[in-house]
Amino acid sequence: MSDPLQPIREQIDAHDRHLVELLNSRLALAAEIGKLKRSTGGQIYVPEREDAVFRKVTALNQGPIKNEALQAIYREIMSAAIALEKPLLIAYLGPEATYTHAAAIKKFGASVDYSAIATISDIFTAIEKGEADYGIIPIENSTEGSVREALDGFVDSDLKVVAQVYLEINHALISSTPLAQIDKVYSKDQALAQCRAWLQRHLPHAQLIDTASTAKAVQIAKDTPGAAAIAAELAAQVQGVPVVAKNIQDQNDNTTRFFVVGKRPSGPVGGGRDITSLVVSLGDEAAANSGSLLKMLMPFGQRGINLSKVESRPSKKRPWDYLFFIDVTGHYEDPAMKEAIAELRKFCPLVKWLGSYPSVQ
Numbered sequence: 001m002s003d004p005l006q007p008i009r010e011q012i013d014a015h016d017r018h019l020v021e022l023l024n025s026r027l028a029l030a031a032e033i034g035k036l037k038r039s040t041g042g043q044i045y046v047p048e049r050e051d052a053v054f055r056k057v058t059a060l061n062q063g064p065i066k067n068e069a070l071q072a073i074y075r076e077i078m079s080a081a082i083a084l085e086k087p088l089l090i091a092y093l094g095p096e097a098t099y100t101h102a103a104a105i106k107k108f109g110a111s112v113d114y115s116a117i118a119t120i121s122d123i124f125t126a127i128e129k130g131e132a133d134y135g136i137i138p139i140e141n142s143t144e145g146s147v148r149e150a151l152d153g154f155v156d157s158d159l160k161v162v163a164q165v166y167l168e169i170n171h172a173l174i175s176s177t178p179l180a181q182i183d184k185v186y187s188k189d190q191a192l193a194q195c196r197a198w199l200q201r202h203l204p205h206a207q208l209i210d211t212a213s214t215a216k217a218v219q220i221a222k223d224t225p226g227a228a229a230i231a232a233e234l235a236a237q238v239q240g241v242p243v244v245a246k247n248i249q250d251q252n253d254n255t256t257r258f259f260v261v262g263k264r265p266s267g268p269v270g271g272g273r274d275i276t277s278l279v280v281s282l283g284d285e286a287a288a289n290s291g292s293l294l295k296m297l298m299p300f301g302q303r304g305i306n307l308s309k310v311e312s313r314p315s316k317k318r319p320w321d322y323l324f325f326i327d328v329t330g331h332y333e334d335p336a337m338k339e340a341i342a343e344l345r346k347f348c349p350l351v352k353w354l355g356s357y358p359s360v361q
């Protein structure tokens with residue numbers, strides 16, 4: 001009896017021949033672009049162009065492929081294109097299998113090279129020294145708020161935020177010791193905090209110990225009797241330590257926002273899809289004038305520029321002196337944004353542009 005799958009598979013084979021041909025022809029064009037970029041000093045990774053490609057293919061899609069699947073495929077196609085233009089090295093907060101590693105792969109795909117770096121400030125340094133092309137760092141979590149080391153890193157650095165990526169975070173309790181005998185839980189402070197209620201319920205007497213990263217916690221737990229780590233399941237697999245409990249985060253839609261940092265700024269995507277991040281200090285104005293916070297936000301409001309985040313951090317220069325981290329909708333090059341920032345500079349001693357980047361992807 002003839003196999004009914006056979007003729008359909010032959011059609012699939014014919015499509016695959018086509019696809020491989022088309023992919024190679026697309027990648028050859030990217031290689032040509034790469035040559036031109038090298039001769040003109042252009043950027044290899046261009047987030048605003050990638051955003052336009054994602055939008056274009058999503059608009060073309062009539063199914064049955066889901067947009068998410070199409071975008072994942074295009075992520076890899078563009079990753080392969082980048083690799084043909086120039087081998088890029090992406091520094092992430094390591095060790096291997098941290099959430100930042102997963103976010104880096106989500107953003108840059110499988111064809112670029114990755115380097116695990118121990119601390120956020122070392123990531124800034126690696127890029128400043130040209131030891132890596134881009135860095136990826138966690139900036140804020142939907143349950144726990146901002147990552148302070150990341151915000152502080154931007155104050156002293158001239159690197160730019162060139163792109164962002166969101167990743168849903170699902171924590172696992174990882175240990176070779178059964179739950180009832182666990183007396184120490186290691187993880188990054190942010191991850192411990194995201195599982196506070198679960199820990200209170202299941203391990204109320206365990207000692208909670210902060211580590212430099214979630215994957216580092218798994219390394220420690222692996223060799224410490226009675227110890228567990230909170231990290232991604234992937235970290236458990238990579239290091240061969242059993243998962244004791246899955247999805248232990250207190251909020252189900254627990255999501256972390258990561259920034260991609262590089263030496264040169266991204267161009268605009270337009271259509272209200274750019275975000276600009278700034279750090280602003282009011283200086284003596286704050287002490288002298290009780291309305292100064294409002295005054296800081298007015299230049300944006302008056303021009304219809306939407307404010308999506310304001311976060312304050314102690315300046316560490318004087319007590320009760322603050323730096324404000326502000327996200328607004330639009331690109332630094334937009335005329336209204338330029339005007340708003342110029343106005344802000346009239347009364348703020350510090351207005352630092354951290355970067356403008358596409359809001360999604």
Ligand SMILES: C=C(O[C@@H]1C=C(C(=O)O)C=C[C@H]1O)C(=O)O
Nearest residue numbers: 030033044045046049050078081
């Ligand atoms: C090919 C380019 O370089 C990279 C690869 C892209 C692609 O494959 O479409 C898009 C943007 C860049 O990150 C380009 O800049 O157009």
